Amino acid sequence: MRRTRCFLLLIYFIVGFLTAILCMLFFRISNFLFSTMSQSATRKPVIVVGSGLAGLSAAHEALRAGAAVHMLDRAPKPGGNSIKASSGINGAGTRFQRAQGIAGDDSFFADTVRSAGRRFTETGSPLVDRKALVEILTSQSENAVNWLADELNVDLSVVAQLGGHSIARTHRGGGKLPPGAAIVSALVEELKANSEFTLENSSEVDELLTDGSGAVRGVRYHNFDNSDGPAHELEGPVVFAAGGFAGDAHGLLSKYRPDLAGMPSTNEARPASHGLLSAIGAAFVDMDSVQIHPTGFVDPKDPGSAYKFLAAEALRGEGGILLSSKGERFINELNTRDVVSDAIMALPHSTVGSTRQWEITLLLDPGACEVAASHIGFYVWKGLVQKKKVRDLAPEVISAVDKYAAIVSKHEEDALGRKTFGHWRLPPGEANRDEEVCVGIVTPVVHFTMGGVAFDTQARVLRLEDGNELAPIPGLWAAGEITGGIHGANRLGGSSLLECAVFGRIAGIQAAKSVMTV
Ligand SMILES: Cc1cc2nc3c(=O)[nH]c(=O)nc-3n(C[C@H](O)[C@H](O)[C@H](O)COP(=O)(O)OP(=O)(O)OC[C@H]3O[C@@H](n4cnc5c(N)ncnc54)[C@H](O)[C@@H]3O)c2cc1C
Ligand SMILES: *[C@@H]1O[C@H](CO)[C@@H](O)[C@H](O)[C@H]1NC(C)=O
Numbered sequence: 452m453r454r455t456r457c458f459l460l461l462i463y464f465i466v467g468f469l470t471a472i473l474c475m476l477f478f479r480i481s482n483f484l485f486s487t488m489s490q491s492a493t494r495k496p497v498i499v500v501g502s503g504l505a506g507l508s509a510a511h512e513a514l515r516a517g518a519a520v521h522m523l524d525r526a527p528k529p530g531g532n533s534i535k536a537s538s539g540i541n542g543a544g545t546r547f548q549r550a551q552g553i554a555g556d557d558s559f560f561a562d563t564v565r566s567a568g569r570r571f572t573e574t575g576s577p578l579v580d581r582k583a584l585v586e587i588l589t590s591q592s593e594n595a596v597n598w599l600a601d602e603l604n605v606d607l608s609v610v611a612q613l614g615g616h617s618i619a620r621t622h623r624g625g626g627k628l629p630p631g632a633a634i635v636s637a638l639v640e641e642l643k644a645n646s647e648f649t650l651e652n653s654s655e656v657d658e659l660l661t662d663g664s665g666a667v668r669g670v671r672y673h674n675f676d677n678s679d680g681p682a683h684e685l686e687g688p689v690v691f692a693a694g695g696f697a698g699d700a701h702g703l704l705s706k707y708r709p710d711l712a713g714m715p716s717t718n719e720a721r722p723a724s725h726g727l728l729s730a731i732g733a734a735f736v737d738m739d740s741v742q743i744h745p746t747g748f749v750d751p752k753d754p755g756s757a758y759k760f761l762a763a764e765a766l767r768g769e770g771g772i773l774l775s776s777k778g779e780r781f782i783n784e785l786n787t788r789d790v791v792s793d794a795i796m797a798l799p800h801s802t803v804g805s806t807r808q809w810e811i812t813l814l815l816d817p818g819a820c821e822v823a824a825s826h827i828g829f830y831v832w833k834g835l836v837q838k839k840k841v842r843d844l845a846p847e848v849i850s851a852v853d854k855y856a857a858i859v860s861k862h863e864e865d866a867l868g869r870k871t872f873g874h875w876r877l878p879p880g881e882a883n884r885d886e887e888v889c890v891g892i893v894t895p896v897v898h899f900t901m902g903g904v905a906f907d908t909q910a911r912v913l914r915l916e917d918g919n920e921l922a923p924i925p926g927l928w929a930a931g932e933i934t935g936g937i938h939g940a941n942r943l944g945g946s947s948l949l950e951c952a953v954f955g956r957i958a959g960i961q962a963a964k965s966v967m968t969v
Contacts, residue, residue, distance in 0.1 A: 495687035496521040496649070497962045498670055500656045500724075503531030504631075504948055505931025506692035507638040508955025509962070510648065513690070516963035519647040521685060523672055525655035525721075529639050531694050532718050532932070533951060536631030537761070538613060539623035540952065541945035542596030543589060547610050547622055558617045559589040563946065566615045567939025570737055579736055579905045579913070579921065579936035587908050588937055588946070588953055595952040596622055603637040605630075613944035614764070614787060621945035631948065656724070657682070659689060659731050659927070667731065667926035688926050688962040691912065692955060695900035695932035696723035697741070700757055701805070704897060707738045713807040716897040717747055720757040725933070728904050732914040734921060736935040737902035742942055745791035746773075746813060747896030748835040755804030759896045760835060762813060763826050764788075770819030770873030772855055773893070774812040778847030780855060783869040789941075792895045808894035812848065815889040816856070816877035827889055836891040841877075842884040852888070853879040901942055903935035910934075910958035926965070928958035 496519040499506045507529070510520045524531070542548070543559035563585050564571055571581055599605040606624030613621050623630040642648045653675040660669045669686040696703040698718035703725060705712030729735070746766070747759030767773070767784040773791075775781050775798055782794035800809050820827055820838075830836035841849060856879035858865050859872045877883050905913040910930050911923035931951045938946065 494519065494966050495669075496685075497690060497959065497966065498523070498685055498687045499690045499692060499959075500524075500670065501531060501692035501694060501931070501933075502526070502529035502639075502650065502652075503692060503694055503931060504533035504634060504638075504951035505694075505933075505955040505958075506531075506690065507533075507635065507642065508952050509690040509692060509928070509930060509959030510642055511638060512956045512959030513963040514642070514645050514647055516960055516967060518963035518966050520642075520649065521687065522642075522648070522650045523654045523656055523670070523685075524650070524652055525675070526719075527653050529650065529652065530632075530635040532698075533948065534631050534635045535629075535717070536634075536948050537629040537763070538944050539609075539611065539621040539630045540596060540599070540607065540634070540948040541616075541620050541943070542592045542607075542622050542949070543620055544593045545596050545610075545620075545622065547596070547600075547608050548618075548620060550608070551610050551619065553610070553618060553620075556618050556620055559592060559620065560585060562615060562617055563589060563938075563943060566941045566943045567937075568941060570740065570939030580907065581936050581939065583908050584906075584937045587957075588950055591953045592620075592949055595949060595956075598956075599634055599637070599952065603634070603641060605633050605637050615941075615943050616945075634948070654683075656693075656727065659691075659727050660684065660686075661731055665732070665924065667924060688965045689928070690910075690955075690958045690962050691728065691904075691927065691929040691933060692931045692951075692958075693724035693727075693933050694718075695903065696725060697897040697900050698758070699723040700897070704741070704900075707902070708741050711741060711743075711897060713802075713805060714897050715747060715757050715759045715806050715808055715894060717744060717759060717761045718897070725904070728912065728929075728933075731924065731927075733912050733924065733927075734905040734915050735902065736905050737939065738900075738935070740901035740938070740940050741897060742899040742901060743788065743792040743895050744898035745788055745795060745895050746811075746893040748830070749808065749810060749892040749894055750833075750835055751892070752834055755806045757806050759894065760830075760833065761896070761898075762830075762835075762891065762893050765826060766813060766815060766819070766823055768873060769815070769822045770875035771813055771815040771823075772851075774814060774848060774851055776810060778812075778845060778851050780851060780867060783865070783867045785869060785871065795895050811893050813891045813893045814848070814852065816852075816875045817886050817888065818874035818876035820887070820889040822874045830891065831889075836889050838887050838889055840884065841886055841888060844888070844890070852877065852883070856883065899942055899947060900932060901935065901938040901940065903933050904929050905936060906930075906934045906954075908957075909961050910954045911961070928962050930954035930958045
């Protein structure tokens with residue numbers, strides 16, 4: 452008797468359970484059919500301006516939230532400057548850190564604030580909530596790395612410690628593909644497989660369209676392939692992810708930093724798009740905070756090019772030295788980026804075409820060349836580094852090499868304060884004349900613009916309203932290098948890819964919400 456009761460109960464339970472599942476499935480399917488049949492036909496797409504990591508991250512989340520996405524980029528190919536990123540993306544508390552023996556990481560917030568420097572404590576208008584922005588950036592960093600690794604299958608298993616970080620937290624892959632290219636291509640591939648996603652290349656946005664109340668309602672743009680054709684208009688919420696202005700040497704850069712006007716950059720030479728945001732009243736912060744990298748290669752085939760290839764910091768770390776045009780060392784090469792850049796820029800510059808640059812010799816002895824072989828091979832192939840016998844160098848360079856080699860081999864004190872010599876093993880004097888060194892010409896380059904449009908933790912673009920209050924502009928979100936306030940006076944390496952992923956995703960979700968609830 453008891454056994455049958457039990458048995459019956461079990462049957463009821465199973466039947467009930469199955470019914471519940473069927474009901475849920477039915478609702479999902481009917482919901483899905485309903486939404487695809489009736490709503491998406493009338494719903495406006497989320498418009499994403501820019502196909503760098505910030506734009507791609509926004510598109511990914513907007514699609515996941517059920518919106519259609521229309522992405523516009525003025526370039527013929529997607530990826531912006533994001534595709535060039537070579538060091539990696541920051542994440543604190545990741546399983547990849549743990550795999551390398553880093554049990555915990557609770558110093559990312561403090562490292563970021565320290566690096567941001569005086570900007571963080573400055574008062575003045577407009578006031579963005581820097582602390583809240585950095586809180587989101589750092590607390591969401593593990594999540595961002597997991598998202599790329601787990602959902603997009605990007606290899607981020609190698610973790611390195613960059614300058615200004617108190618711990619190793621910059622993630623990249625173990626293979627040859629640099630992290631920027633790996634992340635961008637994974638996202639582009641995934642997005643292109645989605646029928647709700649449209650990418651128009653060679654399409655430049657010229658204006659943000661607003662309604663009577665000042666809310667953004669869409670964009671006006673034109674297509675380069677059909678430049679005589681009519682301007683297009685597109686209606687929908689806008690995620691603005693148009694990148695920074697480091698490559699706008701004669702435009703925005705010279706406006707905010709006249710002292711840097713005409714300098715070459717590691718960024719693609721292109722006019723900035725910040726003016727589209729100022730035209731509708733958006734507020735800007737920290738626009739004069741510009742990051743200079745001390746070493747970009749001057750290409751002997753095209754010395755006046757405004758675009759320069761980055762000469763990795765590791766070249767100096769492994770033992771490389773810097774020599775002025777007189778063939779003299781002038782700075783401890785291992786000082787921070789800003790100190791080394793300032794020392795170079797205190798020397799006389801040259802002007803090639805419309806580019807203002809310095810021509811500094813970067814020289815690696817055979818020991819340093821060997822250790823940096825993976826970098827060097829590529830630079831030699833690109834024609835940016837030459838291998839030369841010491842005897843074929845200019846006489847003043849030979850004497851500088853001898854002088855430095857003597858300090859290293861005799862463990863003497865370096866007058867410029869360099870304490871570690873990497874893998875330098877070249878001896879001084881006649882003994883080195885047949886040895887091969889690696890030489891290239893480098894110049895300081897504009898690398899990153901910390902400042903940008905004021906925004907909040909929901910990635911809403913802000914404008915100043917009466918009473919000096921910042922208020923969100925309806926219909927407009929922003930993410931990536933176009934935004935300001937997170938990095939203050941100085942960005943930590945690896946934190947720009949991170950801000951693209953974190954705030955790009957937030958912007959995508961928020962913009963999608965605004966159309967889904969219509
Ligand atoms: C050589 C190099 C190495 C770097 N290495 C690292 C690194 O290791 N780690 C790290 O965190 N950061 C690194 N950075 C910085 C980082 O790559 C960038 O800051 C970041 O990728 C910017 O991404 P974004 O999406 O904001 O803009 P971008 O990737 O620059 O994309 C912006 C896009 O918007 C488009 N656009 C602009 N205006 C318009 C318009 N009006 N209409 C249509 N389209 C428009 C542009 O064509 C571009 O494709 C590096 C940068 C460089 C240059
Ligand atoms: C750019 O767009 C054109 C027209 O849609 C397309 O034929 C081309 O393949 C696109 N280029 C890239 C690199 O995606």
